[in-house]
Amino acid sequence: MNTTPEHDEKIAKITFGSVYPHYVTKVEKKGRTKEELHQVIEWLTGFDEKKIQELITAKVTFSQFFSEANLNRNASLIKGVICGYRIEDIETPLTQQVRYLDKLVDELAKGRKMEKILREG
Template structure:
């Protein structure tokens, strides 16, 4: 099992925020990306962050967006579409969406609309 599975989403969330804010993006955009991917509303997302939910439990409770399979490309040299473990693939989807936002991609393109 990967260590990230038992890591709380709340411990990684501020790192996502910091990365995006350095690039001129906002926490609201990050929240929109996360809610799009997971099907959680903002209240549910806030609850998971406050509760210290692990990535494993976070994605177990999520209703993954049907368009998530369109998320392709590499994160840390690994193609997300080739990641075998379903949980790790979902975590990589989130990483990829954050990377796309940080690189200045328009939000509607990041959300595959």
């Protein structure tokens, strides 16, 4: 299943800061911490907590967010279905990257062990 150009454009225009509080709520509601969320975001993007806050304050879109990211070389190991799309089959790089982040947050909220989330073995 592939995404539509309209879907891809919509995702590109969403601001990271508008989604971030939902990530925090999701993981904290399931007993995980904001620090663990930041660990996951840093693993995927290379952004530390200070940079994450700068990006939120600057109201960057996902397009800008991922254009500045240094994507983890193991990001392609993130597989599965999120929001009805099989991540490894998404052809638009930005949409795939956003879904990588969604999947990692989902795994964190579901209680998966951090070494599994971070694809360490």
